[in-house]
Amino acid sequence: MSEVPAIRGGRPVRTRPFPSWPQWGEEEERNLLEVLRSGVWGIGGRRAFEFAAEFAKYSGCRYGVPCANGTVALKVALRAVGVGEGDLVVTSPYTFIATASVLLELGAVPVFADLMEGGLHMDVTTVRDGLEVKALLPVHIAGMPNPMDAIWEVSRERGIPVVEDAAQAHGSEWRGRRAGSLGNAGCFSFQSSKVMTSGEGGCITTDSEELADLCWSLINCGRTRTADWYEHELIGYNYRMTEFQAAVLQAQLTRLDAQIERRQRNYGILLEESSSLRALEVLRPPEGTTRFNGYLVPVRIDRSRAGDVDKRRVVEALRAEGIPASPGYTVPLNRHPGIARYFLSKLPDRSLLGPLPNAEAAVRDVFWLPHVVLLGDQEDVLDVVKALVKVDAEIENL
Ligand SMILES: Cc1ncc(COP(=O)(O)O)c(C=O)c1O
Numbered sequence: 399m400s401e402v403p404a405i406r407g408g409r410p411v412r413t414r415p416f417p418s419w420p421q422w423g424e425e426e427e428r429n430l431l432e433v434l435r436s437g438v439w440g441i442g443g444r445r446a447f448e449f450a451a452e453f454a455k456y457s458g459c460r461y462g463v464p465c466a467n468g469t470v471a472l473k474v475a476l477r478a479v480g481v482g483e484g485d486l487v488v489t490s491p492y493t494f495i496a497t498a499s500v501l502l503e504l505g506a507v508p509v510f511a512d513l514m515e516g517g518l519h520m521d522v523t524t525v526r527d528g529l530e531v532k533a534l535l536p537v538h539i540a541g542m543p544n545p546m547d548a549i550w551e552v553s554r555e556r557g558i559p560v561v562e563d564a565a566q567a568h569g570s571e572w573r574g575r576r577a578g579s580l581g582n583a584g585c586f587s588f589q590s591s592k593v594m595t596s597g598e599g600g601c602i603t604t605d606s607e608e609l610a611d612l613c614w615s616l617i618n619c620g621r622t623r624t625a626d627w628y629e630h631e632l633i634g635y636n637y638r639m640t641e642f643q644a645a646v647l648q649a650q651l652t653r654l655d656a657q658i659e660r661r662q663r664n665y666g667i668l669l670e671e672s673s674s675l676r677a678l679e680v681l682r683p684p685e686g687t688t689r690f691n692g693y694l695v696p697v698r699i700d701r702s703r704a705g706d707v708d709k710r711r712v713v714e715a716l717r718a719e720g721i722p723a724s725p726g727y728t729v730p731l732n733r734h735p736g737i738a739r740y741f742l743s744k745l746p747d748r749s750l751l752g753p754l755p756n757a758e759a760a761v762r763d764v765f766w767l768p769h770v771v772l773l774g775d776q777e778d779v780l781d782v783v784k785a786l787v788k789v790d791a792e793i794e795n796l
Contacts, residue, residue: 404788405718405796411785412720417773420595425652429645438641445644450601452651453586456569458579459603461610464639465617468565468587471600473500474637475583476533478612479559481506484744485532489563490520490544491730491757493537497563498731502740506532510732513756517684518696518764519544522552524754529746534560538567538577540766541593541693542683546572546580553581561585564603568593569658571689578603583613588643593657593691593769594650596643661692661772664779668695668772671783677703677793678712678786681764695767696726697786704793709765711796712789716767719785726766730757 404410433439446464454462465471481487483505489497491510498508509531512524518539525531534553536544544562553560560581564570567577568586578584583606588599602613615622620634672680681696699709709725716723731737732752745751771782789796 405715410720412781416770419770425649426646429649433641433645440640443641445641446639449644449648453601454603457603458576460605463602463610463613465600466637467598468600469496470637471585471602473503474613474616475561475585475602477504478609479533479582481533486529487533487535488522488525488531489535490537491732491754492518492727492760497537498737507741507744509750512754513760518760522548531558533558537563540696541567541570541691543570543572543577543687545684545686566693568691569654570691573686574688583609588647593693594654596646599639599643658691664772665692667779672786675790678790692769692772696764699763707793707796713765715789715796716785721782721785722768724766727761730754730761
């Protein structure tokens, strides 16, 4: 492998790759061959439902509905809890675009809360009083659970449902309860970067049989579980998961706990060993987190020490040291041009647009390391620390 010069010259900290992703083995191969040879690749198969039931149980829920991806999981779960034309839904501005775009697809209007001070999760108390809100949509960003106390309080007081965007949070826990079981419905993604993956895929988890049935119907063209094939009680979609996806996911689920334990252990080392950084800070999960799946390692640039260096330069410097890094989200969704085009005219009040200072700080100052940096051994983590220390020392000159 040719050596990449570190950004300010000299030898890069690391020239070996981190563990590759995705990881698979004989179990995925065996399951896939079984599906292939059975000739039952979609309708009529049992695996997708079996997988969803296993994943729901893993996530602390009674019911699981398999679907094509995380985006449609969100769309279907939101529609199932009653979100439709003109409804206001409180959500986070610091998230993947799908969290908000599905609301627009349903004709609903995202109301973006600001983030908690110094954090990456929505603070529902920043939304002004007096709005008629239909649902709450917290995002367990980076795999770190959104603190739930204030969300549960608003949900209880107003009698409105909570749908979790748990797309990144497989196996994470808030006060001992798994992501996906913290609201009325949880929505997961199994897209390629996630901590378990089938390339694409999704699942809705819930404790409500009624909600599960409605989601099942919406994903299956409006059919019901018991009626004839060409009876459609409502207008739904074909958002079904294939048996091939389920075959891979069943195997991936058997690896998840060991991988999370490894990431948790390595994350602990990373936190401890990086405590002397001056201008960079490896972020901790919010208080109340009892299990963090390690999907992303968010790192914050301290402006009082780093000046106004662009986070993209810091990311480039880390990459030059052989550490994979990403700038992450660079625009909060309340002023995302793609989102704004569709929802400005529907907003009941322009003051709802913001400004959202904590969200602005997050997109300006926070970048990510991917979960593979936590999937190796202690030596791999210490390389990450070395690179962070090196870039931290040079940050004002970048
Ligand atoms: C926070 C969040 N929400 C929703 C999604 C959408 O999931 P998918 O890509 O499976 O449609 C993703 C992932 O890509 C995500 O990270």
